[in-house]
Amino acid sequence: MAPLISVNKVTKAYGRDNPAIQDISLAIEKGEFVVLFGPSGVGKSTLLRCLNYLVKPTLGDIIIEGKNLGSLSKSKLLRVRCGIGMIFQEFNLVNRLSVLTNVLCGKLGHTGFFRALTYRFSREDYETAVKALRRSGLDDESLYLRRPDTLSGGQKQRVAIARMLLQEPKIILADEPIASLDLKIQHTIMELIANIATNDEITVVMSLHNIEIAKQYASRIVGLYKGRIEFDGPPGALSHDIINKVFGLTEKVTND
Amino acid sequence: MINKHQQMSGGVEFLFVRRRKRRLYIALTILGIIGVAFWAAWGTGFNIPKLISGSPKIYNFLSRMFPPAAYFFPKVLKPTIETLQMALLGTTIPIFFALPLALLAAANTGPNRLVTFFIRILLNLLRTVPELVWALLLVNVVGLGAFPGVLALTLHTIGGLGKLYAEAIEAANPGIIEAMEAVGAKRYKVILFGIVPSCLPLMISTTLLYWEYNNRTATILGLVGAGGIGLALTHAIEDFRYHDAVTCLVIIVLILSIIDRVSAKLRARVI
Numbered sequence: 001m002a003p004l005i006s007v008n009k010v011t012k013a014y015g016r017d018n019p020a021i022q023d024i025s026l027a028i029e030k031g032e033f034v035v036l037f038g039p040s041g042v043g044k045s046t047l048l049r050c051l052n053y054l055v056k057p058t059l060g061d062i063i064i065e066g067k068n069l070g071s072l073s074k075s076k077l078l079r080v081r082c083g084i085g086m087i088f089q090e091f092n093l094v095n096r097l098s099v100l101t102n103v104l105c106g107k108l109g110h111t112g113f114f115r116a117l118t119y120r121f122s123r124e125d126y127e128t129a130v131k132a133l134r135r136s137g138l139d140d141e142s143l144y145l146r147r148p149d150t151l152s153g154g155q156k157q158r159v160a161i162a163r164m165l166l167q168e169p170k171i172i173l174a175d176e177p178i179a180s181l182d183l184k185i186q187h188t189i190m191e192l193i194a195n196i197a198t199n200d201e202i203t204v205v206m207s208l209h210n211i212e213i214a215k216q217y218a219s220r221i222v223g224l225y226k227g228r229i230e231f232d233g234p235p236g237a238l239s240h241d242i243i244n245k246v247f248g249l250t251e252k253v254t255n256d
Numbered sequence: 257m258i259n260k261h262q263q264m265s266g267g268v269e270f271l272f273v274r275r276r277k278r279r280l281y282i283a284l285t286i287l288g289i290i291g292v293a294f295w296a297a298w299g300t301g302f303n304i305p306k307l308i309s310g311s312p313k314i315y316n317f318l319s320r321m322f323p324p325a326a327y328f329f330p331k332v333l334k335p336t337i338e339t340l341q342m343a344l345l346g347t348t349i350p351i352f353f354a355l356p357l358a359l360l361a362a363a364n365t366g367p368n369r370l371v372t373f374f375i376r377i378l379l380n381l382l383r384t385v386p387e388l389v390w391a392l393l394l395v396n397v398v399g400l401g402a403f404p405g406v407l408a409l410t411l412h413t414i415g416g417l418g419k420l421y422a423e424a425i426e427a428a429n430p431g432i433i434e435a436m437e438a439v440g441a442k443r444y445k446v447i448l449f450g451i452v453p454s455c456l457p458l459m460i461s462t463t464l465l466y467w468e469y470n471n472r473t474a475t476i477l478g479l480v481g482a483g484g485i486g487l488a489l490t491h492a493i494e495d496f497r498y499h500d501a502v503t504c505l506v507i508i509v510l511i512l513s514i515i516d517r518v519s520a521k522l523r524a525r526v527i
Contacts, residue, residue: 054434075442082440092435096453105449109440116445160435167439 002066003027004203005051005171010060012046019058020046022227028205033197035218036207038246043227044207048173051205052084053077064171082109085164085202087193089176091156093148099159100144103129106166125166132162137192154185161192172197174206178213186210190217211243317498324506325499332488336507338402339484343471346409351463353414358421364433365425365447379422382415387473391482402483409470409477417466424458425451460526468519475508 005028013019021043028034036044049055050062053069062069064080072080085106093102104121107128115121121129133144136158148156157177164172174193178186194217197204208214214221215235223231223238223246231242296302357375359365366372390408398404428451436450478486485504492500 052438054437078440078442080440081438084438084440086435086438088431088435090431092429092431094432094450094453096456097449101449105436105441106439108436108445108449111445113444116448119448163435163439173438 002063004030004065005205006061006063007047007051008061008063010047010050010057010062012043012050012055013058019227021050021224024060024227024229026222026229026232028203030203031201033194033204033217033219034206035214035221036205036224037209037211037214037221037231038224039209042224042246044224045175047224048175048205048207051171051173052081052086078109082167083169084171084173085167085169086173087157087160087164087175087177089179091148091153091160091180093156093159093163095147095149097147098145099133099138099148099151100126100129102148102159103132103162103166106132106163109167128166129162132165133159135165135196136162137188138162153181154189157181157189158192161189161196165196168200169202172202172204172206174204176207176209179209186213211238321498321502323499324502325497326503328492328500328503329507332485332504332507335478335483335485335488336511339474339478339486340471340511342402342405342409342474342477342484343467345406346413346470346474347463347467349406349410350413350417350466354417354421355459357414357418358425359447361418361422362425364428364430365443365451376419376422379415379418382411383419384415385412387412387477388480391477391480395481400481400483405474405477405482405484408482409473412473413466413470417463420462421455421459424455424462427458428454457526461523464519464523464526468515471515472512475512 005026007024007026007028010024011019011022024047036047038044046055050057051064053062057070064084067076067080069077069080094105097105101119104125107121107125108116111121111125130141130144138144138155138158143151143155148159151159172193177193178189181189190213193204193206196202206218215238218235221231221233221235221238222229223242225246230246231238357379360367360371361375361379363372366375387408390411391404394404394407398407432450432454433446436446441449474484475486475489478484478488479490481487485508489501489504489508492498492504
């Protein structure tokens with residue numbers, strides 16, 4: 001059977017600079033928890049954004065469930081994106097909308113023109129949104145009508161996770177989801193994502209730069225180095241030498 | 257030891273070089289500004305002795321103006337209201353044109369660079385032609401009165417608001433747009449749920465600022481026959497009714513300062 005996500009020789013270059021990622025090939029099976037690992041600026045975010053075509057690869061193909069994203073029409077691509085949830089380091093919530101409306105944005109791929117225009121969602125959508133918020137660990141209903149910028153970092157990420165849950169995703173893309181959070185809450189949020197993924201049989205692709213956390217939750221680690229794959233395997237196979245190389249520890253000292 | 261000391265003093269020398277250079281630049285800049293001012297004074301016939309020798313006439317002039325004519329107050333009531341209406345209409349009509357144009361002109365929402373480029377040129381044209389010039393042109397087209405005034409304000413304000421709206425849209429957090437695109441939302445939904453709520457306060461504030469500004473402009477538009485209190489003022493001056501003219505000025509100053517305060521209060525509330 002074909003893998004859920006196929007990355008075929010993908011290169012992405014911004015302008016005339018050196019490509020952010022180069023000639024990347026990956027096959028991700030259903031149910032995997034893949035962590036893209038490496039220091040910042042190594043192309044993790046770019047690769048992640050190629051997977052839902054927020055960033056269009058310069059070369060190569062992304063194939064999801066047999067659909068080559070590059071050959072899809074705009075509306076078909078949006079359909080595919082509906083099934084791919086995404087969370088971010090900075091949460092990317094709309095501060096001028098209530099927590100609840102932010103969560104309801106997860107349904108935007110399916111809402112009709114008139115509903116969107118009048119900012120009105122159906123009763124079922126509201127019920128799903130509240131369920132999703134509870135599932136993300138936000139039980140306090142007094143928070144639902146508040147503005148997200150009045151919440152703590154952990155609460156904001158929970159709202160973003162609830163928004164993603166509304167998409168009923170098959171795949172979760174997570175871009176450094178805990179990098180802006182306090183140490184205390186980092187594990188809680190990782191735990192939450194991992195539980196959701198296991199329960200709903202969702203495939204996760206997550207970028208991280210914390211190796212300890214990566215090892216703890218990932219079923220597979222992909223180490224990137226200078227825009228290329230340096231390591232690809234289970235967490236147990238990740239040696240110190242590779243970690244040092246991926247982080248360019250020895251080189252960094254001489255370069256600076 | 258001596259060697260080491262020399263090295264050290266040589267080590268900071270570049271800092272002093274930099275400081276000397278900066279002082280030179282500052283001095284040159286100041287000289288440049290003074291030079292430009294003198295050039296402009298020469299070109300405009302700026303003449304202080306003339307101002308001093310003319311000052312007795314100021315007293316003469318003022319005595320012909322004061323006190324303001326009380327009987328004239330009720331007579332300018334209607335033109336005053338007309339001016340306020342001109343400003344209101346000249347600010348509200350443009351909103352409906354400026355918003356779609358801004359969405360086309362902003363780099364992050366426009367369909368492509370060509371459209372963005374041409375819409376920007378259009379907005380710049382509308383904005384750089386002064387309202388008085390628009391009014392002069394339009395008085396010839398639709399005749400005298402407040403109507404050409406409203407049209408003049410509208411054209412200029414579409415250009416101004418369009419540009420400021422577009423800047424507000426471009427300042428929207430790209431992360432929010434990305435998140436909306438990632439859920440599979442169509443472009444108009446990204447605009448409705450991502451961009452509009454984020455930009456709305458800034459847009460309301462700019463609109464109020466333009467309303468304030470349009471009230472000021474609406475008073476002058478009368479000078480070219482485009483209605484309102486400006487027209488009453490122009491007639492009063494043309495007929496040498498200086499007491500009546502001052503009445504108009506008092507009303508203008510009063511109304512404009514009230515509007516400034518109202519607008520400032522409202523703007524403080526939305527941000």
